[in-house]
């Protein structure tokens with residue numbers, strides 16, 4: 010079985026297993042997802058979803074956040090950890106949206122990547138979830154699982170994993186596939202030394218590398 014064949018089989022099985030997988034960060038406007046993905050670094054999505062409610066009560070739009078004192082943003086986002094750097098990035102990012110994009114989130118990967126505090130993972134998430142474009146989000150679950158499954162071989166660096174996955178994952182499948190990897194990584198293929206292979210829907214196609 011080639012890596013591509015294995016990937017296609019895994020995609021189909023995960024579709025059946027997790028038909029409703031999606032982003033677990035709450036947002037109703039694109040700029041809010043930008044804020045949330047920055048806050049989600051080293052923090053749970055559940056906590057981010059609570060904290061942003063407090064943030065938007067005080068600063069309800071891009072302009073308000075762009076004009077907000079960084080210390081005030083930091084005070085509110087403090088429960089997410091790394092408050093100072095996250096607040097600085099959110100402030101700078103909202104200023105850029107206001108000043109360069111009329112308050113809108115650019116529908117272009119390289120422009121997203123150039124925004125303060127936005128890395129490849131976040132830019133891919135926005136492209137996939139907000140704009141419905143091909144995207145591969147290489148978060149910690151994705152990297153652990155695709156190595157175990159044998160879709161990549163001992164690669165841990167996110168950009169390199171992304172590059173390898175683009176070769177074998179159909180572009181239109183990438184975004185949902187990554188969301189399903191998160192669900193599978195939480196429920197079955199956990200970060201424990203021994204994941205629950207005995208009840209995994211992929212056990213006959215997975216290489217179980219390093220397990």
Ligand code: SF4
Pocket residue numbers: 157158197198199204205206207209210211212215216217218220
């Ligand atoms: S068979 Fe085991 S290692 Fe492979 S995806 Fe399933 S739980 Fe993870």
